[in-house]
Each structure stands twice: as structure tokens, then as C-alpha cells.
Amino acid sequence: MVYNCTKRTIFFISDSTGITVEALGLCLLSHFEGVTMRQVRMPFVDSEQKAREAVEIINATQAKDGVRAILCMTIVNPSIRALFQLTGGMCLDMFGTFVNPLSSELGMPANETIGMSRNVGGxxxxxxxxxxxxxxxxxxxxxxxxxxxxxxxxxxxxxxxxxxxxxxxxxxxxxxxxxxxxxxxxxxxxxxxxxxxxxxxxxxxxxxxxxxxxxxxxxxxxxxxxxxxxxxxxxxxxxxxxxxxxxxxxxxxxxxxxxxxxxxxxxxxxxxxxxxxxxx
Amino acid sequence: MVYNCTKRTIFFISDSTGITVEALGLCLLSHFEGVTMRQVRMPFVDSEQKAREAVEIINATQAKDGVRAILCMTIVNPSIRALFQLTGGMCLDMFGTFVNPLSSELGMPANETIGMSRNVGGxxxxxxxxxxxxxxxxxxxxxxxxxxxxxxxxxxxxxxxxxxxxxxxxxxxxxxxxxxxxxxxxxxxxxxxxxxxxxxxxxxxxxxxxxxxxxxxxxxxxxxxxxxxxxxxxxxxxxxxxxxxxxxxxxxxxxxxxxxxxxxxxxxxxxxxxxxxxxx
Structure with missing residues (x-):
């Protein structure tokens, strides 16, 4: 079975470097035989303003592709995440999916600051x-x-x-x-x-x-x-x-x-x- | 709010290197203020035999901790994944969660071979x-x-x-x-x-x-x-x-x-x- 994927785009969207989400996204994709998509990295999307710019690019891409995009995301802030859901793209939301169950398990809320660099100097x-x-x-x-x-x-x-x-x-x-x-x-x-x-x-x-x-x-x-x-x-x-x-x-x-x-x-x-x- | 986590363990379990799942797991955890857990890496769990050995360690750890463990997993094979669910640990199943939706979206089944090294030499x-x-x-x-x-x-x-x-x-x-x-x-x-x-x-x-x-x-x-x-x-x-x-x-x-x-x-x-x- 061959999947016609020459005109589909996968976006790796992160409020930090995007390295982890790209690795996981490519790993997932590698299990679909013969599927290769155009890949676009969008790191450091850490404000609603930057998210809106990213959403514009995604919308334009989907219009040209004629098929919805795959959005692999690690975004901490729920209101920024929500902006991407409006694109109608297929969201693989690595953070949103796991943070609520983990919050219940630990009995405490997650904070929404971006934590990547807090260990620098440590x-x-x-x-x-x-x-x-x-x-x-x-x-x-x-x-x-x-x-x-x-x-x-x-x-x-x-x-x-x-x-x-x-x-x-x-x-x-x-x-x-x-x-x-x-x-x-x-x-x-x-x-x-x-x-x-x-x-x-x-x-x-x-x-x-x-x-x-x-x-x-x-x-x-x-x-x-x-x-x-x-x-x-x-x-x-x-x-x-x-x-x-x-x-x-x-x-x-x-x-x-x-x-x-x-x-x-x-x-x-x-x-x-x-x-x-x-x-x- | 301080979470007493000195006696809880997070396992990073993968059928490949485990680098991605560890990065994602630590990223998730970093958003829970003051939570640090004992971390145990379990890479290359690519057979039911190895999974059973890992499950034994997890069960022993949970018994000593007196609280269930967090299991961050990227395991492709569903029957290996199922073995870990039997531990009663909290499964953050990075692969299982996203592969089915992606399969529907692409209209094709995922193959269950481990794909990490297929690009070596490419x-x-x-x-x-x-x-x-x-x-x-x-x-x-x-x-x-x-x-x-x-x-x-x-x-x-x-x-x-x-x-x-x-x-x-x-x-x-x-x-x-x-x-x-x-x-x-x-x-x-x-x-x-x-x-x-x-x-x-x-x-x-x-x-x-x-x-x-x-x-x-x-x-x-x-x-x-x-x-x-x-x-x-x-x-x-x-x-x-x-x-x-x-x-x-x-x-x-x-x-x-x-x-x-x-x-x-x-x-x-x-x-x-x-x-x-x-x-x-």
C-alpha cells in the first residue's frame, strides 16, 4: 500500500527547542511504510502572537496541500495550544495529552512556565x-x-x-x-x-x-x-x-x-x- | 504545595534508546513544582522476555516505594506494551496514544518493527x-x-x-x-x-x-x-x-x-x- 504524501506537511511546534517533539514525531511516522512528508520546524512558539503567525503559515500550507496538516506539539500554555486546534490540522498534542493525567496522579496543578532552561548553570x-x-x-x-x-x-x-x-x-x-x-x-x-x-x-x-x-x-x-x-x-x-x-x-x-x-x-x-x- | 516524592520512581521504557521518551518525560515532570523522583532508564526492551524482566523490577520497586510508579513508554509492539499495563503503574504511553489516530488519519496500518536504526548508512x-x-x-x-x-x-x-x-x-x-x-x-x-x-x-x-x-x-x-x-x-x-x-x-x-x-x-x-x- 502506497500512501500519496508528496503534498502533505508535518509541523513540529514547540514553545522551546522542538528537538524532543521532532524526534517523537519522526519516530511515530517511521512506522508508516513509505510515508514521507514535508517537514517544517516551528520552535520557540511561546506567545499568542507567535502562535498566530505560525497558524497563518499552517493555514496557507493546508490550503495549498489540499489536505490537513499533522501538527506535533509540545506547548505548555493551554491558550496557545487552543490556537493551533483552530487550524483544523490533526493535533498530536504531546503535552496536553499527558499533563492532566499526571496532574491528577500527583495531586497538584502543573505550572505553565516553560521549563527548558531552568537547569542552565545547575x-x-x-x-x-x-x-x-x-x-x-x-x-x-x-x-x-x-x-x-x-x-x-x-x-x-x-x-x-x-x-x-x-x-x-x-x-x-x-x-x-x-x-x-x-x-x-x-x-x-x-x-x-x-x-x-x-x-x-x-x-x-x-x-x-x-x-x-x-x-x-x-x-x-x-x-x-x-x-x-x-x-x-x-x-x-x-x-x-x-x-x-x-x-x-x-x-x-x-x-x-x-x-x-x-x-x-x-x-x-x-x-x-x-x-x-x-x-x- | 510540596509533593513528597522521595519514594516514587519514574521509569523511562523504550524498545530503542529511550532518549526521546526520557526527554519528554523530564519535560512533563519539570512542570510540577518541586517534584523530583528517582529515575530509572530501561532502553532496548524489545522482546517479551526483556519486558518481563523489566516488569519484575518495576513491581519490586512499587512494593518498596509503597506507591505506584510512573511509566513513560515508547514501545511499538502492542503485546509488549500490554505487559507493562499489568504492573498497575501509571502509563504515559507515548506511542500507543498517538499511533492509532495517526493510522486512521493516514488510512494505513502502522508496522510494528522498531525503526530507529533503519537510516544508518543513509x-x-x-x-x-x-x-x-x-x-x-x-x-x-x-x-x-x-x-x-x-x-x-x-x-x-x-x-x-x-x-x-x-x-x-x-x-x-x-x-x-x-x-x-x-x-x-x-x-x-x-x-x-x-x-x-x-x-x-x-x-x-x-x-x-x-x-x-x-x-x-x-x-x-x-x-x-x-x-x-x-x-x-x-x-x-x-x-x-x-x-x-x-x-x-x-x-x-x-x-x-x-x-x-x-x-x-x-x-x-x-x-x-x-x-x-x-x-x-
Missing amino acids: SEYRDRIEAINFTLGHDDGISDNGLQEAEAILVGVSRSGKTPASLYMAMQFGIRTANYPIIPEDLERDTLPGTLANHRDKIFGLTIDPERLHKIRTERRPNSRYASLDNCKEEVRMAEVMMHREGINMIDSTSRSVEEISSMIVQQLTMRQNKRLVGY | SEYRDRIEAINFTLGHDDGISDNGLQEAEAILVGVSRSGKTPASLYMAMQFGIRTANYPIIPEDLERDTLPGTLANHRDKIFGLTIDPERLHKIRTERRPNSRYASLDNCKEEVRMAEVMMHREGINMIDSTSRSVEEISSMIVQQLTMRQNKRLVGY
Whole structure:
């Protein structure tokens, strides 16, 4: 079944950044086979005046599309939300839908101020910025001090996906993540460098399909030995043998997004913590 | 009104990373004054077996808490969802709530496979990784080639928040973002460096409260002239005068999160694009 969607628009409307509502909206949409729509972001709609301007754009779009739009919304203020309902668009109202049940459950009213930035300057936020700085300072190589301070250490051959994953872990979860690239010399020595060996509990290995690695490396250095399929196969094989023998948890980055890899690592890191929590 | 919440738990349950459901859940919760709960992440719950294990933990937690838990869920498969409803916890079911209305609207059934990683290897995903690499390669200084290739350029005094914002823009939006730190020499010359002046349309300025800057710099280099309040005041003042005169849009990073700063920049970048879209 093919859905004719070339002339339909999905709006991501938020009184804040709109990042969450866009992620959720795209996730919902991804479960409808073959449906792709024109996407329009509308962040920071935090006043009735801005809402009215947004509503005009939505109305004009619906008139041209000839079909009503999908409106994914996280708007706290009910009177601003109401303005969007007047468009006749299909409202997926993430906030309005859940806030009333939650209010009853907690036995207290929700306040209607926009809460996104209230933690800026707070300790959690500062930790996150510090983690980013730490990770930037310990990308592709690492000192002994760095290993001590790191909360997680990613190892893997060059271009196996360590840098994006470690930055995401710092940015999303505030985890100080260092990288250690496994280079051919390490593979020949066939053992973890001495300094790393003392931190096995924080180490996570990334591996990757050699064909994919070959493609990625070829974009960087075409026709090099570094990028050749034979060399990629050999490096990946040796790295996997080494990680397996050293008892390092390995994650295959080939078909996983940065978010998935990071979440898998964080899950493993927090598993003990969760168990302790439950047994408090 | 103070809500006694020291003994209540909120679970973020997902068949994928759980990042979106956690963001939305925390956003909802932030609108209930003074409510903080123990938070437990449960990502990758993608089978009935894993769901049963999760349900056991939830039941044990509820028994100890003496109050039902809040379950924020994005689970695609209805039979896995149903297992969580049996706990008697309060379900905020982000997926189940919206997928049926969307299905009716689109006139097609939703598929129940987990769709998160299907774009890995696709062009959008590759762009994002390339943007991260570009941004890492053009942090704190920039070549002429870099300026050409950049989709956005952040300028501001040292420690005004350029690096986290530019990485977030690359990671979240796939925008190749370069940084240009405004150093005292630039301020004395009182003009944009020649190469930058050709790219005004992509430049965004970050500014920051001098007191806050003083604190941040003091953590890095205590008792230095660089970190002194007088110097911070003077650098910020001169930078603001320069950006104002050069017609550079300025964003104050003092009380804004990385997400907000990035979204504001992206909004300004895409504003023209949106207008073109509507007039198609």
C-alpha cells in the first residue's frame, strides 16, 4: 500500500527547542511504510502572537496541500495550544495529552512556565559541559591522568565510530568519555597497552564490518593501504580477537546509530546502579 | 504545595534508546513544582522476555516505594506494551496514544518493527557524521577553505559556549559548524578578520554575562588576567560593540542550554527555507 504524501506537511511546534517533539514525531511516522512528508520546524512558539503567525503559515500550507496538516506539539500554555486546534490540522498534542493525567496522579496543578532552561548553570548542566570538554581533550589518544578521570573509554580501530559516540555520551548523558584508537602496532603487540589494562571495567570496544570500514576509509584516503579492503579485514579481525581475549564488551557500530551505541554503553554502565537502586 | 516524592520512581521504557521518551518525560515532570523522583532508564526492551524482566523490577520497586510508579513508554509492539499495563503503574504511553489516530488519519496500518536504526548508512546519517568531523576539524580556528564549506560560523570570546553549541548543531541537525574565537588582538583591531567578513550571512555571535564568564574562566586558569572580572567585562563589551557594528546576530548564552542556542541558530538559518517551502 502506497500512501500519496508528496503534498502533505508535518509541523513540529514547540514553545522551546522542538528537538524532543521532532524526534517523537519522526519516530511515530517511521512506522508508516513509505510515508514521507514535508517537514517544517516551528520552535520557540511561546506567545499568542507567535502562535498566530505560525497558524497563518499552517493555514496557507493546508490550503495549498489540499489536505490537513499533522501538527506535533509540545506547548505548555493551554491558550496557545487552543490556537493551533483552530487550524483544523490533526493535533498530536504531546503535552496536553499527558499533563492532566499526571496532574491528577500527583495531586497538584502543573505550572505553565516553560521549563527548558531552568537547569542552565545547575550542576547537572555544568557536568555535561565539562564532559564535552573532557571528551574533546581525550579524543584519539589519552594520558594516564585522563584514564583515571574517564568514566568510559572507547577502543576500536581507526574510523570505527569512537569519536561521534563519545561526544554523544558526553553531550546527552554527561559522561566523561575518552577514546583510544587501536593502531596496527597495538595489534602486532597483541595486547592492550599497559595503562589501559588497569581500566578494563570502563572499556567498551567498537567493531565494524570490514566492507563498511573500507568505504569510510576510502572517502578519507582513496587508494591507500590504510583504506584497502584487505587491510580493513585484517585490522578488524585482529582487533576482535584481542578484545575478545581481553574480555572487553564489543558493540558492532555497522548498523547502529550514534544514539544506539551510546545508549547501549550507558545501559551497561548503569546496570549495576539500577540494581542497587531497586535494592535500596 | 510540596509533593513528597522521595519514594516514587519514574521509569523511562523504550524498545530503542529511550532518549526521546526520557526527554519528554523530564519535560512533563519539570512542570510540577518541586517534584523530583528517582529515575530509572530501561532502553532496548524489545522482546517479551526483556519486558518481563523489566516488569519484575518495576513491581519490586512499587512494593518498596509503597506507591505506584510512573511509566513513560515508547514501545511499538502492542503485546509488549500490554505487559507493562499489568504492573498497575501509571502509563504515559507515548506511542500507543498517538499511533492509532495517526493510522486512521493516514488510512494505513502502522508496522510494528522498531525503526530507529533503519537510516544508518543513509545519506542523512552520513551527513551528520561528516558534520561532526567537520566541526571537530574547525574548532577554535578556521582556514579559508573551512569558511567556504561551513554552513554556520559561531564567533565569540573564549569560553562563551561556541564549542558545545557547534558540536550539538552538527550532531543533532547535521549542520557543518565552524568556530571562530574572538581574541584580544581582534578586539583591538576592532574589525572582523578579512576572511570572516565575506561570510556574514552564516555568522552567529555568542555573548555571555561577564560575571559568568569570569567564573567559567577561573575554573580553567585561576588568578589569571584572562579570568579576571575586569578583563572579562572589557572583552565582552568590546566584542558586543564589534558584533553590533558588523550586523552579526547575537545570542546570549548565559541562561540558555546548548539545545536552545543551537535551535535558535538553526531556526534563523531555516527561516528563509521555510518561507520558500510555504510558497511552493
